[in-house]
Each structure stands twice: as structure tokens, then as C-alpha cells.
Amino acid sequence: MQLSMLAGDGAAFRSALLSQGFMTPTDAKRRGWLTEYLQSRAPAELVRHVPRVGWHGRCYVLPEETLGTSPSGERVIFHSEAGIEARFSQRGTLERWRQDLARLCIGNSRFAFATATAFAGPLLAWAAGTPGGGFQLTGPTSIGKTTAYLIAASVFGKGTENDQSYIQKWRGTSNGFEYLGEQHNDATLILDEMGAIDAIEAGLVAYMLADGAGKSRAKAGGGLRQKPTWRTLFLSSGEVSLEQHMRTAGKVMKGGQEVG
Numbered sequence: 001m002q003l004s005m006l007a008g009d010g011a012a013f014r015s016a017l018l019s020q021g022f023m024t025p026t027d028a029k030r031r032g033w034l035t036e037y038l039q040s041r042a043p044a045e046l047v048r049h050v051p052r053v054g055w056h057g058r059c060y061v062l063p064e065e066t067l068g069t070s071p072s073g074e075r076v077i078f079h080s081e082a083g084i085e086a087r088f089s090q091r092g093t094l095e096r097w098r099q100d101l102a103r104l105c106i107g108n109s110r111f112a113f114a115t116a117t118a119f120a121g122p123l124l125a126w127a128a129g130t131p132g133g134g135f136q137l138t139g140p141t142s143i144g145k146t147t148a149y150l151i152a153a154s155v156f157g158k159g160t161e162n163d164q165s166y167i168q169k170w171r172g173t174s175n176g177f178e179y180l181g182e183q184h185n186d187a188t189l190i191l192d193e194m195g196a197i198d199a200i201e202a203g204l205v206a207y208m209l210a211d212g213a214g215k216s217r218a219k220a221g222g223g224l225r226q227k228p229t230w231r232t233l234f235l236s237s238g239e240v241s242l243e244q245h246m247r248t249a250g251k252v253m254k255g256g257q258e259v260g
Contacts, residue, residue: 001013001016002049002079006035006038006039009031009035010031010034010035013035013038014031014034045075046074046075047074047075047076047077048074048075048076048077049077049078049079050076050077050078050079051078051079051080052078052080052182052183052185052230053078053084053086053088053183053184053185053186053187054122054125054185054186054187054230054231055122055125055186056070056076057070057071057076058070058071059076060122060186061076061077061078062078062088063078063084063086063088064078064088066078082179084183085168085179085180085183086156086157086166086180086183086184086187087157087158087165087166088156088157088166088187089157089158089166091158097154101151101154102115104151105151110137110144110145110148111144111147111148111151113135113148114137114148114149114151114152114235115148115151115152115155117135117152117188117233117235118152118153118155118156118188118190118235119155119188120188120233121184121186121187121188121189121232121233122186122187122188124186124231124232124233125186125231131210131211131212132209132210132211132212132230132231132232132233132234133210133233133234134206134209134210134233134234134235134236135233135234135235135236136194136235136236136237136238136241137149137235137236137237137238138237138238138239138240138241139239140239141239145237146192146237149167149190149192149235149237150165150167152188152190152235153165153166153167153190154166155188156187156188166190167190167191167192168180168189168190168191168192169191169192169193169196170191170192170193170194170195170196170197170202170236170238171196171197172197173198173201174201174204174205174208174215175215177205177208177209178208178214178215178228179228181208181209181212181214181228181230181232182214182228182229182230184230184232184234185230185231185232186230186231186232187232188232188233188234188235189209189232189233189234189235190234190235191234191235191236191237192236192237193237193238193239194236194237194238194240195238195239195240206236209232209234210234212229212230212231212232213227213228213229213230214227214228214229215227
């Protein structure tokens with residue numbers, strides 16, 4: 001846990017313990033003893049908490065595991081008070097994935113492109129000066145858009161059309177998509193059905209995701225909060241293009257949005 005959880009009356013760490021089944025003391029005296037005990041410990045190993053997934057030095061941090069090790073040998077793990085929305089998971093083996101899914105991409109340019117984009121997301125960090133961006137498959141229903149993205153989603157998580165799918169929906173606001181951008185840092189964000197988002201918001205969100213930075217916000221006591229940032233590629237699908245969708249609200253797509 002973060003040492004800051006010991007501040008004040010310790011309600012933060014007690015809440016975390018209760019959520020995991022540990023019945024913490026209810027009276028003030030024993031609560032104080034528990035806090036004092038934890039503050040007096042000198043653990044042999046310290047870990048570094050990072051608030052978002054992706055590359056941190058040579059480590060690729062995921063919610064449930066960290067791939068690679070830091071040069072100093074320091075353990076790095078994910079920890080965020082906001083939780084995690086990106087549903088990273090593993091199912092089966094690489095050989096099974098190649099046999100059952102990757103082979104379907106052979107000879108199918110859209111499947112191959114979507115899957116390649118999924119693998120390209122984590123590589124942005126190692127291509128200096130390469131910004132994020134996005135791509136959209138546009139067309140009527142039942143032409144394979146969702147199938148292509150289900151295969152791409154299987155690179156990071158479950159490619160299923162349910163609440164546990166790695167695929168996210170376009171339904172939301174620009175503020176919500178800032179959170180999704182951070183949650184898919186150094187990964188590929190897959191968004192289904194652009195028609196679900198307000199036409200005015202659609203252009204703003206597309207530009208923001210490609211730009212890799214959210215809005216500047218003021219602190220209550222003055223100054224600016226740290227701006228949310230990310231580095232990602234996104235895949236989008238819809239029956240109409242971004243330009244067509246924006247026109248329904250009387251908006252004209254700008255060059256930067258089209259390039260993204």
C-alpha cells in the first residue's frame with residue numbers, strides 16, 4: 001500500500017483491508033494500535049506504485065502483473081485509486097491464439113490491419129517522435145468490422161461481446177474518454193459504433209485521443225492540476241465516417257481530425 005494511506009485516522013487503509021475480508025478494529029484505541037504497528041514496520045523490500053498501465057522504464061505494467069524488470073531491480077506495480085476500466089486478461093496460450101485466431105488474418109487485409117494495430121500500440125514508446133492516432137472502419141452492418149476488432153481485442157483481453165470484453169463503446173463524454181485514454185496508455189483502445197456518441201463530441205474526442213492529452217483544469221486552491229496524458233492508438237468502427245457524423249450536427253471536420 002502507499003504510505004499516504006496511513007495519514008489521518010487511517011480510514012483509507014482500513015477500507016482497503018475490509019474490502020479484502022480483514023475485519024479491522026472498531027474502537028479508537030485498537031485502531032490506533034493497528035496504525036502504529038503498520039507505521040513502525042521496516043519492510044525488507046519496497047515497491048514503486050504507478051498510476052497507469054504501460055511502459056515505466058523497461059517494465060510494462062498491467063493491472064495484475066508487471067512484465068520485465070527495472071535496471072535497479074525495483075519492483076513496479078500498478079495502483080490507482082480510480083481503479084481500472086481497461087479489461088486486460090489472458091486466456092489460453094500463444095500457440096492456441098495463432099492457430100485459432102491469427103490464421104484467420106491470412107488473406108484478409110482488414111483482419112490483419114486491425115491485429116497489427118493492436119500490436120503497434122505498445123511500440124509507440126520505442127518509436128521516438130511518433131504520435132498516437134486512430135483508424136476507423138466504416139460501412140454497413142454485417143461486413144466484418146466487429147469481427148476484425150474482436151480479433152484485435154484478443155491481443156490484450158477477451159474478444160467477446162459482453163461486459164468483460166476489452167472493446168469499449170463510443171457512448172460517453174469527452175471527460176470520460178480522457179479516463180479511457182489514460183487507462184489504455186501504451187496500448188490500443190478499441191471503440192465500437194461511433195454513432196453512439198454525440199456528433200459534436202465525436203470530433204473533439206477523436207482529436208483528443210490522437211493528441212494524447214486531456215484538458216487543463218484548475219485546482220481548488222489555485223494553479224493547474226496535472227493534465228492527463230497518454231500514448232495510444234485507437235481503432236473505431238461505425239456505419240458512418242467521422243466526417244459524416246459531425247455533419248449531422250452542422251460541424252465541419254478539420255484536417256487534424258481527418259489525419260488522426
